[in-house]
């Protein structure tokens with residue numbers, strides 16, 4: 001999805017986004033954030049933070065920097081009740097406006113299936129996090145079951161162009177985590193790779209815990 005289309009889509013979705021996620025893609029965020037083992041005083045990147053569904057799960061004493069392209073998603077995120085210290089920034093995940101080695105950890109929910117260049121986005125997350133940093137990802141993804149992939153191929157054009165619900169959530173229904181994680185040659189160590197397989201082609205997902213293995 002082109003950047004302008006992503007902004008327009010998620011600006012439109014912002015007010016309804018949490019209800020849509022609750023209904024179709026609900027998942028508890030606490031285990032994802034807990035997997036980062038954050039310590040007081042650490043700074044974590046939430047990429048892209050959206051309406052801030054991860055935010056209540058961050059512990060007190062941690063500084064969270066939530067980036068997103070959509071001002072309206074960020075406006076919703078500002079309404080969340082949070083214990084951590086939060087800063088918001090409009091920034092493109094594929095071209096992050098932060099120095100190298102800036103963050104102790106990073107989290108990303110349902111986002112790499114939205115950006116046009118997920119390898120580039122993960123490269124940027126690796127650049128701005130410190131060597132050894134943990135990176136927790138939860139996302140929609142292409143199934144490992146070829147029968148389910150046929151359905152995902154069928155919905156792929158509609159998911160990326162029309163969205164579901166129409167004009168609200170748009171994503172790549174064939175988001176390939178095998179390519180992103182195992183074939184991209186990025187400097188990552190995979191600590192956890194959990195797949196959520198489903199006969200429903202909308203509901204296939206994955207959860208990763210990665211370690212930034214750059215020198």
Ligand SMILES: C[S@@+](CC[C@H](N)C(=O)[O-])C[C@H]1O[C@@H](n2cnc3c(N)ncnc32)[C@H](O)[C@@H]1O
Nearest residue numbers: 006010048049050068069070073092093109110
């Ligand atoms: C499906 S939402 C996920 C929001 C949130 N992370 C969550 O877990 O609910 C995708 C988000 O990615 C943002 N986005 C899409 N492309 C982006 C990019 N290139 N850079 C930064 N944010 C982007 C959208 O504005 C939207 O808020």
